[in-house]
Amino acid sequence: MKGTKVVRLQEEVKVNDPIFLVGLPGVGHVGKLVAEHLIEELDAEKIIEIYSHHFPPQVLVDENSEIHVVNNEIYVCSTGKSDIVILVGDHQSSTGEGHYELCDLYLDIAEEFGAQRIYTLGGFPTGQLTYSEEVLGAVNNPELTDELKKAGVVFKENEPGGGIVGASGLILGLSKFRNIDAACLMGLTSGYLVDPKSAQSLLKVICSIFDIEIDEGPLEERAKEMEKIVARLKEVEQQQQGIPEAIRDEDLRYIG
Amino acid sequence: MKGTKVVRLQEEVKVNDPIFLVGLPGVGHVGKLVAEHLIEELDAEKIIEIYSHHFPPQVLVDENSEIHVVNNEIYVCSTGKSDIVILVGDHQSSTGEGHYELCDLYLDIAEEFGAQRIYTLGGFPTGQLTYSEEVLGAVNNPELTDELKKAGVVFKENEPGGGIVGASGLILGLSKFRNIDAACLMGLTSGYLVDPKSAQSLLKVICSIFDIEIDEGPLEERAKEMEKIVARLKEVEQQQQGIPEAIRDEDLRYIG
Amino acid sequence: MKGTKVVRLQEEVKVNDPIFLVGLPGVGHVGKLVAEHLIEELDAEKIIEIYSHHFPPQVLVDENSEIHVVNNEIYVCSTGKSDIVILVGDHQSSTGEGHYELCDLYLDIAEEFGAQRIYTLGGFPTGQLTYSEEVLGAVNNPELTDELKKAGVVFKENEPGGGIVGASGLILGLSKFRNIDAACLMGLTSGYLVDPKSAQSLLKVICSIFDIEIDEGPLEERAKEMEKIVARLKEVEQQQQGIPEAIRDEDLRYIG
Amino acid sequence: MKGTKVVRLQEEVKVNDPIFLVGLPGVGHVGKLVAEHLIEELDAEKIIEIYSHHFPPQVLVDENSEIHVVNNEIYVCSTGKSDIVILVGDHQSSTGEGHYELCDLYLDIAEEFGAQRIYTLGGFPTGQLTYSEEVLGAVNNPELTDELKKAGVVFKENEPGGGIVGASGLILGLSKFRNIDAACLMGLTSGYLVDPKSAQSLLKVICSIFDIEIDEGPLEERAKEMEKIVARLKEVEQQQQGIPEAIRDEDLRYIG
Incomplete structure (x- = not known):
């Protein structure tokens, strides 16, 4: 396969002036967790698969x-207030050049659907295990x-x-050239671990924007499991107070 | 040489609905060992050489x-049950982009020969020196x-x-887009060493699939040599019980 | 966005046989500091933005x-003696290939404006914290x-x-192929820290070349702050006299 | 500059069925030293400069x-027995793809001049400081x-x-596709240091092939200087006999 392959699973997709949501893997997988949760809870339908040599x-398996x-996928769903097009995926581009090319492809699709607004979802690494509800x-x-x-x-x-x-x-950044308003919403997270708790905070903001209610149950459960791991890590951290911070960070970076 | 060069060594190749086997270098070189052994034992004939800037x-020498x-090569042979086209090679692509491009080229060739099924052969790294006969x-x-x-x-x-x-x-994965059924068969192996013993296990599965008998002699011999090396490594491992596992693994990774 | 995008902010730009100044990020950010200071002090006007997948x-934010x-930008201004076109930017190319391509683009623009001379501004790493006024x-x-x-x-x-x-x-180097005279002017700098003091030395040379006077105030202030940091680093260095130089250098490399 | 730029310094170059010699930077810079020495001693004339984004x-400076x-350059000269075309340069390609593309370009030029034979000159790393006269x-x-x-x-x-x-x-390897006979001649060298002494051994072989005599003076001088450095390194090596070989090698790798 040379270049990029867009597989459309439906002949005609009807969406009205949708909001375009992006939740790709990244810091703490916060954006990906929220986007996948929305797809699940809103019964979104897969309409496009994107494969690329990038x-x-x-x-x-x-x-x-x-x-x-490995691919990126696009789903659609409706809420009372507006239609939503959601981009999720297994990976981001492996190359800088691929990032530019694929992001432009995503925006081509957003424009094709007449997206009036774009929200990209992600995590903001604080470097600390202390939890914060903030969404930057x-x-x-x-x-x-x-x-x-x-x-919020x-x-x-x-x-x-x-x-x-x-x-x-x-x-x-590239939306600017197409005159589409866009915002990046980042849940604060340590940066060392997959963070469903930060995803919950970000989900609350999304619910407020779309004026919808979403069951947080599954995220809640994963968050609780993760809290136990974090608690154990903090214990270890306290026992290692004599060890320089740089080294302790190094340890955490490889978990999760 | 720009791009990829396909050198055909014969004007006309006659094969009937063959099975396409792939044994390129990889984990424990398990797939490559099996494919090369089949070429040797089934007197397969080289028909194509593939060179590429990837x-x-x-x-x-x-x-x-x-x-x-360095190149990849394609051989053909017949068993009682069916014709076989075998892809082997010195290297896999050095770049991600090259992987996509070359795999598509391999599938072009598979389609050209009318391949009805593809088996890719490889190794699955367990991280442990204990031997397992399993083929995943x-x-x-x-x-x-x-x-x-x-x-099996x-x-x-x-x-x-x-x-x-x-x-x-x-x-x-790419065979799916062409509606060719394909399976990946992986011999379990430590991941640290070239593993002719795992190749023997994988060969047994292949023989069962094709309903053929293949002399395992040469693989058996290489496996015995390798067993001696593994035995020595295990001794070293026991002597190093005080040393964290991560470090011991590190040692083994650079052997073979 | 595939390739490179040149955004022109004005329909017609009038400059006469200008000098082309280049101050991109690099060793000690010396060139970038000088170029940005000139843009500020000479009230230069932004005329072009360059975006690229390189x-x-x-x-x-x-x-x-x-x-x-992230982009590179081109500004124009006039001094009594001559017009100046200034190239500054957030980053240099991430790839070797991109360097060749973008530098040629910059020279296309320089030629378009009829540039008679090019000065590229940079830093020359000495590996030592001792200050030198030299411009190589x-x-x-x-x-x-x-x-x-x-x-000077x-x-x-x-x-x-x-x-x-x-x-x-x-x-x-590439200007040579276009018969445009060009010089690279490098302020000596440790190579470990952003160096506004070296930028001041380089600015003096620029002022002499263009026969202009520029207020060094803002650079001076930043230089003083940096001197305090350097003083602290030297103290640390003295305390570490027993430690091999290579390791001490290692420490400094990660600051600033 | 996109791609590769071939600058021809002469309109017409007359050479008869020349031998094509290649001495690019590499292990111990053995090939480059020999090629540059031949250019000097045989008064070879520069005819082509090759620039490339690879x-x-x-x-x-x-x-x-x-x-x-940085570029590669092509020189021509005559000996009694035959004309010689010599390729030297500052660097080899930075990318695998570039290697394939540039080597093909070099062979285009070799064919254009009607080269009947190609010798590529290089070094073969032994990993040991002991000197060997061998040319592999x-x-x-x-x-x-x-x-x-x-x-020899x-x-x-x-x-x-x-x-x-x-x-x-x-x-x-690529000459094979063009039916040009080619050999690679490698002076044995430690692999840690620039090695003019190995270059002398390789030069002797070249002189024998071309049936010419070349003053070894300048190489001899550089070799003597290098011998002093090697002697000092061996002293250090003896003092470090308790240190594992791997670590000692590590030390040497960064010299020269």
Whole structure:
């Protein structure tokens, strides 16, 4: 397969001025957890599969030992207030060039569906195991901030300080060239572990924006399991107070 | 040489609805060992050489000090039951993009020959020096599993957990788009050493599938040599019981 | 976005035989500091934005939480003596191939504006925290050296010994093919820290070349802050006299 | 500059059925030292410069502080017996793909000049500081070995065991597709240091092949300087006999 292959699973898809949500793997997998949870709870329907030589040369194996080539997928669903198009996936692009190319492809699809707004979902790494409910925002149009503050999003000057790397940021940036308003919503998370608790905080913001209610049950359960792991890690951390912080961080980075 | 060069050594190749076998270098070189053994024992004939800028810029030197550019090669042979087309090679692609491109080329050739089924052969790393006879399977069509179980292949939910990386997996995945049934058969192996013993286990499965008998002699000999090395490694391992496992693993990784 | 996107912010730009200045991020960010300072002090006007898949897939966030995709930008301004076109940016190319492609693009723009001379600004790493006022030069035409020596630039045989890596060097080299005279001016700097003091030395040379006066105030302030950090580092260095130099260097490399 | 740029310095070049010699940077810089020595002693004339985005984005600085973009160059000269075309350069390709593309370009040029034979010159790393006069050979046509043995070249089954990586090997391999006989001649060298002494051994073989005499003076001088460094290294090595070999090797790898 050369280049990128877009497989459309339905001949005609009807959506009206949808919101485009992006939840790809990344820091703490916060965005991916929220997007997958929404797909589950809102009974979203898969309409597109995207394969690309910019993804790793890898297949994943399911419970029936059946494989699929790693890909990104697009789902649609309706809430009372508006239609939603959701982009999720196994991987982000392996190359810088691929990021630019694929993000443009995602925006082509967003435009095709007439998306009026884009939200990219992600995590913001704090480097600390202490939990925070905060959801940090960045926008491609400052007029969006007031509305988002009402939904609980926090904005801070020049934050994240290192910018946003990967699809969550780039989709935001490239939307500007197409005059589509877009915001990146980031749940605060340690950066060391998959973080369903941070995903819950981000989900609350999404529910507020879309004015919907979503059962947090499954996320809640995963969050509880993860809390136990974090508790054990904190114990270890206390016992290692003599050890320089850099080394302790190093330990955590490889978990989860 | 720009791109990829396919050198055909014969004007016309006659094969009937063959099975396509893939044994490229990988974990424990299990797939490559089996494929090369089959070529030897079944007197297979080389029909195609594939050169590509996606392979390393390297030549190998033979017993007459003659070199050849690293490549992949395709052989054909007949068994009583069916014709076989075998893909072997010195290297897999060095780049992710190359993997996608070359796997598609391999499937073009498989289709050209009218391949009705594909088996990719590989190794599954256990991280342990203890030997297991198991051959793990993954498929691109769940209907294949019953037939393969009869030949001794084991299937486990979501295994391998990290998916399958490289040509063995990708050929499986891309075959799906061409409606060719394909399975990946993986001999369990430590992952640290070239493993002719695991290759013997995988060969037994292949013989059962094709209903043929193959002399295991040469693999047996190499397996015995390797067993001696493994025995020495285990001794070292016992002497190092005080040393954390991670470090001992590190030692083994660089052998063979 | 495939490839590179040049966004022109003005329909017509009037400049007469300008000098083309390049100050991209690099060793000690010396070139970037000088170029940005000139843009500020000379009230230069932004006329072009350059986006490229050769830059990292990243957005930066400003004080209003508004993002922009990392880019390079071109400004113009006038001094009494001559017009100046200034290239600055967030990043250099992430790939070797991208460096060649983008540097050629920059020279296309330089030629379009009729640039008669190019100066690329950078830092030369000494590996030592001791401050030096020296500005080292390299040229693509030996006839330039006399003129530059008068402005305070120092030339040394075969220096820098390892050549010049990145846009500062490559623009110099590729200008040769277009018969545009070009020089690289490098402020000496430790190589471990952002160095506004070295930027001041380089600014003095630029002022002499263009026969202009520029307020060094803001650079001066940043230099003073940095001097405090350097002083602390030197203290640490003295306390570590027993530790091999290689390790001490290692420590410093990660600061700033 | 996109792609590769071939700059021809002369309109018409007259050479008759020349031998094509390749001496690019590599193990111990043995091939490069010999090729540059031949260019100097045989008063060879530069006829072509090759620039490419596959080389590093770098310029080198000469004794007049004048820069040139890193490149490969082609020289021609005549000996009594035959004309010689020599390829030398600052760097080999930075990418695998570039190696394939550039080696094909070199062979296009070799064919254009009607080259009847190609010798690529290189070093073969022994991993030991003990000096050996041996010059190892590999060929793309076994008929060449007898002739080369008479000139002092040694051939060993399957050596080098890891094949030959880079342009020296690939040019050999790709020549086969064009029916040009080619051999790689490798001076044995530690692999840790630039090795003018090994270059002298290789030069002797070259002189024998071409039936010419070349003053070894400059190589001899550099070899003597290097011998002093090696002597010091051996002293250090003896003092470190308690230290595992792997670590001692590590030390040497970073010298020269």
